[in-house]
Amino acid sequence: MPVEDPAAIAMEQLRAWFHLHSLIQGRWESVFAGHRGELAKLDQLLRRNRNYLQTIYDQTEARLSGLKVAGKVLECRSCGFSSGELDSPTRLVSGVACHVCGDRYAVIRFDCGNAYPLDGATFEFDCDCGVLHKVQDLISKYDESRDLSPKDQLIHGPGRYRCGECLSIEETVVPIDGAYTCLGCGAEWGDEGPESCEWCNELWFGYSLEGSYLNGCELCEGKIEWDSD
Ligand SMILES: [Zn+2]
Ligand SMILES: [Zn+2]
Ligand SMILES: [Zn+2]
Ligand SMILES: [Zn+2]
Incomplete structure (x- = not known):
């Protein structure tokens, strides 16, 4: 990889931030406790960047593949990556936690297998299966x-x-x-x-x-x- 490629450098920086941020949130948490607000802001800013999300997705893909095989992953409503983990995949209503963008919400899964986010205001789902649920x-x-x-x-x-x-x-x-x-x-x-x-x-x-x-x-x-x- 040529060092002068700006896209490659940007992705490298994003990957570095991803690892640094994991450490700051985990092992180094106590050391950086006083900067939590600033760090969260920086992370938020970077999460808006599609490339950054792609980087996170690439880093978590291996971990997600096992969950995918188990039928526990769906496409996230917010970031669009296949990275939303279902906490109760066999239940009618399940929580979703996205490994990429961090969004958390609930979905309802109908008999046809299709799942839709619940927002407190939608009571009819015109489903791809042809049924109005x-x-x-x-x-x-x-x-x-x-x-x-x-x-x-x-x-x-x-x-x-x-x-x-x-x-x-x-x-x-x-x-x-x-x-x-x-x-x-x-x-x-x-x-x-x-x-x-x-x-x-x-x-x-x-x-x-x-x-x-x-x-x-x-x-x-x-x-x-x-x-x-
Ligand atoms: Zn997401
Ligand atoms: Zn009352
Ligand atoms: Zn409610
Ligand atoms: Zn359906």
Whole structure:
């Protein structure tokens, strides 16, 4: 490689930064702790550079190939490289962590095998497989009171709940494989049931209901406002 080739020098510098940055984040972390902000800014700047991302991709490709064989990698929504690692590849909703650009998000994977990012606002996916996948159908499928008679449904209350993360106007949280999961944004909460607003009794996940008797929740005004009307 001729030393005077500027592109080669730039890539060399990017590769050097990639290794240096790994060391700074790992082994040398304590030494550089005081410069964390500046270093993060520099890294952000370089990540916008496609060549830099390509360099990272080349460096991580060997590590990713094993994951790819295991069906745990998809194309990242942000950088477009095949570098998004699925944390739960067999589940309907899975987290994705990108090895190249660092983006983290959730995807929903339909029966056809295609996966789409969940953004808290998209509830229909016009899929390459020819089907219009509707999230509403899945919410009905996993609704906790789906098997109850209409009378028991009235007593039991709704079997789908509100999400405090995406604040979707629909009730989007249902239990899937033992974890309450929002099919709007992909947030997850384990197997403990919802909490209710102390004023309006609306059932929530991921929403702070402390003081809700007085101050209400996203859907109600609470006692203070009520009294002042
Ligand atoms: Zn990415
Ligand atoms: Zn499909
Ligand atoms: Zn949500
Ligand atoms: Zn409320």
